[in-house]
Amino acid sequence: MTTTSIDLTLEIWRQKDSAAQGDFETYGLKDISTDMSFLEMLDVLNEDLTRKGLDPVAFDHDCREGICGMCGAVINGLAHGPEPKTTLCQLHMRHFKSGDTLVIEPFRSRAFPIRRDLITDRSSLDRIIQAGGYISVNTGGTPDGNTIAVPSTTAELAMDAAACIGCGACVASCPNGAAMLFTGAKISQLSLLPQGEPERKERAMAMVTAMDSEGFGNCSNERECEAVCPKGISIRNIARMNREFVKAAFF
Numbered sequence: 001m002t003t004t005s006i007d008l009t010l011e012i013w014r015q016k017d018s019a020a021q022g023d024f025e026t027y028g029l030k031d032i033s034t035d036m037s038f039l040e041m042l043d044v045l046n047e048d049l050t051r052k053g054l055d056p057v058a059f060d061h062d063c064r065e066g067i068c069g070m071c072g073a074v075i076n077g078l079a080h081g082p083e084p085k086t087t088l089c090q091l092h093m094r095h096f097k098s099g100d101t102l103v104i105e106p107f108r109s110r111a112f113p114i115r116r117d118l119i120t121d122r123s124s125l126d127r128i129i130q131a132g133g134y135i136s137v138n139t140g141g142t143p144d145g146n147t148i149a150v151p152s153t154t155a156e157l158a159m160d161a162a163a164c165i166g167c168g169a170c171v172a173s174c175p176n177g178a179a180m181l182f183t184g185a186k187i188s189q190l191s192l193l194p195q196g197e198p199e200r201k202e203r204a205m206a207m208v209t210a211m212d213s214e215g216f217g218n219c220s221n222e223r224e225c226e227a228v229c230p231k232g233i234s235i236r237n238i239a240r241m242n243r244e245f246v247k248a249a250f251f
């Protein structure tokens with residue numbers, strides 16, 4: 001494959017902190033290799049800004065391998081950009097063409113205050129996990145993996161839910177700012193398995209309560225969350241969460 005380079009115009013949201021007024025700034029970039037990742041393209045911009053004595057654009061990232069959930073921005077209205085099932089760090093510049101204008105914004109939501117530029121505080125998702133996204137077990141010797149038999153179809157469903165990396169793209173894309181895809185996935189991955197059974201009701205009640213108290217909205221079946229999720233989490237997990245919650249509340 002031949003490497004080509006492209007010229008871009010970037011409109012990037014700049015905001016000093018959560019109290020400051022933010023606005024878009026325009027930057028021109030030339031000769032960006034189409035082999036670069038989106039974050040490498042932002043690195044090039046930041047090197048240029050730093051050389052000029054200007055503030056680099058703040059953005060979150062860690063693994064750059066699509067597994068940690070730290071990266072994320074909205075590109076031309078799409079969380080994580082235009083490629084389906086792809087995190088921002090795994091998005092490559094070959095998906096854009098020379099002359100494109102890219103509007104780059106943070107994941108906006110009431111429960112995700114902007115810290116600086118493209119960085120938002122997504123610790124509200126951590127607090128949902130802290131409310132019940134675990135199982136209590138006695139530590140000790142490693143139990144035999146086959147001690148509790150789990151049907152393969154059930155194990156597959158639990159693994160699919162466990163693929164959620166907690167990036168928050170689902171929240172940023174939902175017109176209601178709902179975290180139900182995230183919370184549904186986290187409840188499902190445990191409630192489907194026998195190891196999650198003892199705390200099943202308390203978990204559903206605690207996590208849904210935490211989700212509400214963090215200021216997230218409710219699902220109205222827009223399915224925007226499912227469309228942008230880089231891990232292909234299905235909204236069936238939202239239906240399962242609702243069933244788990246109803247069982248915990250009334251049965």
Ligand code: SF4
Nearest residue numbers: 164165167168170229
């Ligand atoms: S459900 Fe998908 S979009 Fe939402 S936090 Fe998990 S991985 Fe990210």
Ligand code: FES
Nearest residue numbers: 062064069071089
């Ligand atoms: S930086 Fe870890 S998923 Fe993108």
